[in-house]
Amino acid sequence: MAESSGGLWRWRGGWKRHIVRQLKQRDRAQKARFLALVQAYNKLLEKSTLENFTAKIHVKSLDNQMGFPPRGTQESTDCALGSVLGYPRMLESLKRSHEGHLVELESINGELAYKIYEMNLLLKAHDATLEEQRGRLACLSVQVSDLEAKHCLLLERVDELSHRNAAMRDGYGALHECYWNQEVELRRAAERGLELLRCLMQTKVEAAEHWNKAIERAKQDRLSKELKKATKAMVSIKVEPEELKADEQKVPHRDAQENGEKLWKRPFRSASAASMTLTRYVDVFKGLFDFRLKRGNSVSSLSEDRYCCIPSCVTACLPSRVSDEQEAHISEINAIKFSPNSCLLATGGTDRLIRLWNVAGGRLENMQTLGGANGSITSVEFDPSGCYLLAATYNNAAQLWKIGDGQFKEILTGHTDKVTAARYRSTRYQAVTGSRDRTVKEWDLSKGACYRTINVFSYCNDIVCCDTFIVSGHHDKTIRFWDSREPRCIQVIPVEGKVTSLSISPDQMHLLSCSRDNALKVIDLRMNNIRQVFRAEGFKCGSDGTKAVFSPDKSYALVGSADGTLYLWNMETGKLETSLPGVHCSSVNAVAWSPSGAYIGSVDCCRKVVLWR
Template sequence: MAEGRWCCRRRWKRHIVRQLQQRDRAQKARFLDLVQSYNKLLEKSSLVDYFTETLQGDSLDKQMKLPPSSTQEPADMENDAAQTLVSLRRSYESQIVKLMSNNGELLCKMVEQNELLKARDATLEQQRSRLASLSEQLSMLEAECCQLQDQVEELTHWHATTKEQYNTLGNRWRQQDEEFRRETERVWELEKSLLRGKAQAAERKNQENERASRARLSKELKKATKRTVSIGEEPEEVEAEERKTPNKGTSELRSCENLCKRPFRSASATSMNLTRYMGVVKDWFDFRLKRGNSIGAVTEDRYCCIPTCVAACLPSRVSDEQEAHLSEINAIKFSPNSGLLATGGTDRLIRLWNVVGGRLENLQMLEGANGSITSVDFDPSGCHVLAASHNNAAQLWRIGDCKFKEILTGHTDKVTAARFRSTRYQAITGSRDRTVKEWDLGKGACSRTINAVSYCNDVVCCDTVIVSGHHDKTIRFWDSREPRCTQVIPVEGKVTSLSISQDQMHLLSCSRDDTLKVIDLRMLNIRQVFRADGFKCGSDWTKAVFSPDKSYALVGSADGTLYLWNMETGRLETRLPGVHRSSVNAVAWGPSGMFIGSVDRCRKVVLWR
């Protein structure tokens, strides 16, 4: 390790030295031409001085050595020599002036070059000082690099150890997961066998009860036929005796006995007692009222009175608003009598609200879901709530109980929709595992699985037809009596929600192409398409609904505005902006037609009136 660091330092030093040498050579190359030019100028000036002195000496020597002409006189010869010397002096002086001017220019250039050279020297000194500081930083960085390499080695060793531990834990987790899966399957099989045992025991008990009731009835009837009737007994006495007797069945039997013993009675009295007698016999033989449709022989709940909506009221103002959940709200639904409102969100809770005088009063919180709530629905009696969640299951609660009553497992991916059918003993769910399932809630088991091509975003059901909206931009129709899809209607966007009118004649679909489509279920074609400027479908689970009287279509937009279209005219009736500050995920219209509910991504539920 030390040798490696030493080699690394030597390489860094050699690299820095090479860089400095290259910089020195580059800076010297800029001044070489200037120095050479200056040297040449100095050489030229020295040569000019030398030539000047030589020419002056030669001319004087020639003049001194010039032989006298025989024809010229000495005075003329002197004059000629003087003129020659004057002309030579003038030419030499002019050359000297030119050389001096050139020398001055060269001197100016030399001064400029000297100043430039000084500036270059100062820059070079700065570069050297910077190089020294960089060398110190380099040494510090090398030391830090050595420390970091040591840390890297330690971290590599720790990572290898951690990875080995992680692999060991992963193997253990897979083994335990396999064991858990086997145990879950075993528990599931045990639950199935327990349910089958309970069903068989209940059936046997019901049969025994039927046989015992029939035997008791036949015995009582035989006794009644053997007894005589006293003529003097009046109906008032019989009624007094019936009031004294607490058991209704015994009083009815006594009335039957008196009827059989009495040889004559008025027509009115006879018809009254005969009617009551037939009612008792009918009650004893109609065992369906006693058993119910569930396995545990629970008495069937009477359906509450459902209000009839003659004309839906257009919302114009906010009646109440609440921060309902801890996170985003995905689903909202009114109960059949419009007295309750259920909301579900990603906080895995379902909250029930009393709608009293246009205000929302917190009634109950339903817990137990292991995933985000995607859909909620009330049964026709309004006593049960069915919810779909992201934990691949749907769960059933009874209003008033904090714990869930039933969990419907079988899907392999998120359950996106859960709906009751015409009774509370049947339900239907859609999932992203590309299946739609029918459930028998009495047995808590799946009665049919429908395999679809694309994963399902929402489902609704008519009498015998199931309608599913899919991610592949289609709406599919499934008949409960046939195994295959009976009809496919393509739309231009991913289907986010479906809503069926109360008369089951029209279907409303919302899709990601920012449109609502009304489908005629008799002709199975698209009847109307609703669009509006500003409306944008905010998510893959945005819900749109019909009004109870099927006069309007309602949906929430990504900007928090509610849009209402008129079904008769096909035009946008109104907008409701300014309350929601984020995308509206779902809306609901109360069956009474008076209230509208809406929920958004910012945990807010709003009641409109």
């Protein structure tokens, strides 16, 4: 029975509790809080023996359990003890229950001691965490102090910058006021300059008239003197036999002389001879006077040379085959243009070079390379005489070359963004440029100076010039017309896409526009409305710089597509006349039609130039 109870105790884990209880008792004995209890216990042992103390404890517990009143004297205690001893079994049971209760209290005490030990461990851990937190708090306090010092420094700097900003604002206000004053003075000076220029031109005109009259009077006086001298002198003319036969039909009266020679006697010189002499002298003096006027380089001079566009093409030929193709540049080609006599072809690209090709017998012969450009070439244009070439570049400028020299003559600077188009006006001394800085500038090429700037409200992709107005195509899907006499917009025509190019007909009656909505539009300049719209299946505008042109006789419209195909529309029928696929393998950037109508040129993104015939 004892072995079974011991096994049950071991099975229930009593030995573990016993070990834990022993450890708790040892820990409890080491704690300071139990010192007072141990001392009190020792004092109690000194006063009485362990048996009396135990008997008293048993009697008190028995009295409490049996409900006896407390005993005040020794006699009452003895009586109660005698009565209790009469019940030995009950006393034994009470003793056992009390011992069980003590054992239970001891186990509870051990558990409480273990909990106290755990709480002490937690307390130590919390103390360590607290110390760590205090260290971090000290570090953070130091950082806060540093940040507060920096904050004070920054506040002082902000105050200093505020004072400096206020001073700069005051200075800016003074400079702004000075700028407006200077601008007013500049405007007045410009007005005075224009007035002086008008006075100078009027003076030149009056001086020219005076010199013409003086020269005419001198000529008349000289002519009258020559005529008077001629009337007094006899002129003899020897006539050869062949000339005599021709003169017999013209001169009926002749005098015969000896030796077979015939002389015609005139009392004065021929009027036709005098007229030719007078005309020659007048032309010489007029040429000299015109040269002096040209050296003045005035924009508004009435003596400027004007080149009339004499049409050299009666009927343009539709291209049917490739005449020649070349790899013209080392990178993408953006521009192509024929010279006025159709003998030269100019191409320009992103390699900052312009190549001149001689179009001889349907072949492209590289004649010259024009260098010196500081940016990619966006457009090229020959002057009306074909001696100069004007190009727009991506370095915010336009440059002027003379054909044959190979070096540029002038750089037109003033734009603040890419120059997308450069065109001549009616003379080679005037040009117009358009840029992405939302301005169009008019230039006096003899001075290399801009004399007018027009704000056009949007990116300008292309421009064309007429006699009395300038037309600009824009990124905001509009075409604007500008009066060339004063910078104001006289007409706005909206289109459905970004305008990529403009082309004006030779008679200046129609305008061709290409836009990113994959359509070409023909605008009647007399009515200022869209007359025709050309679309075709497969045609797609490849870039913001795709160029479309009229044929020289204004019978066809030509453009290149993003897939490398050329499309031609008939102006009369409004239908697609033909398409030329299979030669270009990339997007066609620009096309050109020779003024003679015999050739077509096209360039693409893959460095290829193609001549069609």
